[in-house]
Amino acid sequence: MISNEKKIELAQWLIDPDKKQTLPHDLAALEEKLVASGVSKVYKDIELPLVEILDSMHETGIKVDLDYLTKLSREMEKEIGELVKKIYKQAGGEFNLNSPKQLSEVLFDRLKISSEGIRSTKTGLRSTDIETLELLKSHHPIIEPILRYREIFKIKSTYIEPLRELADKKSRVHTSFIQTGTATGRLSSQNPNMQNIPIMGELGKKVRRAFVADKGYNLASFDYSQIELRVLATVSKDSIMIKAFNNDLDIHKLTASKVYKVPLEKVTPEMRSAAKTLNFGISYGMGPQAFSKTSGISLGEAKKFIQEYFADFAAVKKWQQETIEKARAFGYVENLNGRRRWLPNINWPNRRFAAEAERIAINMPIQGLAADIIKLAMIWVADLLKKKGWWEKRARMLLTIHDELLFEIDDDILKEAMPLIKKEMESAYKLSVPLKVDSAAGKTWEDV
DNA sequence: CGCATACGCGCC
């Protein structure tokens, strides 16, 4: 059963996912508006069926190893103490390390580290973010322990401690997936946010090791390979990109070969890495400035590569232009399923705001369709598991992380369940290119 | 004192 309140919330959100409009608090009136907005299919076929699935996932939760988290917490506490001592000594006194204001005063005033070329924040503080501190590493030995302190404190305060507090008597944490929390159609997650659990680096691994399967169970993860690029290939109808996915080519390598104008065999890891940044950035409307910053290549090269990219994938450029034009004409964009997002700023004379709306316009149909696909996959997989009699028992759906689903599966059915779930996800939606799902199972999230 | 904002940072 879905409450009227819930239905109203969903309907209002589908009609205006940015939640800027004042809409009727009346289901009958809203249902008319759903039809008029072209989102009743999304409402009935995706969002409503998803409600009980998300409820079940919330109820189930994911198990954490509390003894291990306590051990981690102590280890980190100890290293934080040592770092703080070292930092205070070098600074010649105590201060609040968590205060960017105080830290900037210590670095640039007391220790007289040159602030030449250092960015200012919105309120005029000299920035102390990672990127800035990295630049200062060679100027003073205090920087390195500060960077390490930041890293550990972040992990401990944002993940380790909240997880320990949020775990129930069975050591399980129950995130809430918010169905109306984003403007693109994605889900969000809170208390705790399970969609930003660290994965990179030594500490990321340590955190993931804290998420474990019940005794006799396994954690099993299934993630869509390059789902947003496959969606882009489909909506843009770009023949090169479609061919690449149909032949299961390495898309980043192919892009590198194109923009660097070298044969596939001559693509270096660095070239592939820059091309990967470009492939992702294109869907966000990334410009030369951001591309050169994030990939480490010069501004001139960045400009050249973006130009070259759009010359090679001409249909992508064309689709982006057409999408922006439609957005200007209608005041909204929509994805292939009719999911809609209003863009009141798209025709503003202020270029800064109009350009921001343009980037949203070209991103939402991509991100929003990828979101629909994984939601449909959740619905189909839930059906499959129910038919098998496994739902909430021998195969439990735990998490959704944008392009990934995480399950907890009984040892006895693991071998049978893995390919079934994978198949179900790969057939969740018909694109112009195959959907590809990578899967893995293990006893902790790190193993997966 | 609670609340909003700034800053910084984790993920897809």
Add this chain to the structure above:
DNA sequence: AAACGGCGCGTTTGCG
């Protein structure tokens, strides 16, 4: 910090 889209959250700081 953002001419790179989408989130949530811990800590500090300023305001009422």
